[in-house]
Amino acid sequence: METFRLLIGPDEGANAAQLCARAVLLFAFGILCIRIAGRRTFASYSPLDIIVALIVGSNISRVMTGKAAFFPALSATLVLVVLHRVIAVASLRFGALSWLVKARPIRLVENGEIDRAALRRANLSEQDLHEALRMEQCDDIRQVKSAMAEGGGKISVVRTE
Numbered sequence: 001m002e003t004f005r006l007l008i009g010p011d012e013g014a015n016a017a018q019l020c021a022r023a024v025l026l027f028a029f030g031i032l033c034i035r036i037a038g039r040r041t042f043a044s045y046s047p048l049d050i051i052v053a054l055i056v057g058s059n060i061s062r063v064m065t066g067k068a069a070f071f072p073a074l075s076a077t078l079v080l081v082v083l084h085r086v087i088a089v090a091s092l093r094f095g096a097l098s099w100l101v102k103a104r105p106i107r108l109v110e111n112g113e114i115d116r117a118a119l120r121r122a123n124l125s126e127q128d129l130h131e132a133l134r135m136e137q138c139d140d141i142r143q144v145k146s147a148m149a150e151g152g153g154k155i156s157v158v159r160t161e
Contacts, residue, residue, distance in 0.1 A: 011069045019064065026060050029074060033081040037088075048101040052084040102151055109147035112160070122149040133157060 008025065009018030033056055059077040062068035091098040106122045108115055108129055119129060129147065132155035138144060146158040 008070055009066070012066050014066050019066075022064050022066075022070070026064055029077075030056070030060055033077065036078075037081045037084050048084065048087065052080060055080055105151055105156075106149040107146065108149055108155065109141065109144045109157075111146075112142040112144055114141065118149075124149060124155075129155065 007018065007021050009015060009022070014022065037052065056077055059068065059073050059080075063070055063073045087097070087101060091101055106118050108118050108122065108124070114126065114129065116126075119126065130141075133139070133141070133144065133147065136157040136159075138157060138159060143159050144157060145160045148156050150156055
């Protein structure tokens, strides 16, 4: 343990070489956390995913700069990532938990009609909606059977046939 402490330095006042050693170790630890948390953590961006990503990044940053004790901070980060994974798996099984931790889609357009109240709930402007439609090569709202603001933040579009 003493050798490891020499490698990473003290929690306050580590030198450049020790901070570099921390960077390498924390990079590997970050990869491990992402692998444990699973692909969805950074792919679908539910509120739960975002908060876990922010906290993991913050914790790793604090360890990197010596503002937090190395092992206690890594332990807390690992507990958080494992808890995220458990909640993610449990939300697949229990609908009530899923409802609490996942964002719900909001229908923005139905049969060519824009729901302006839904746009407000989704914090989107009509310009945002039209941009999303153009991204789907749809320039006429009447061609849209349905458009949804998905939980991950993207707008999905189903055209009329």
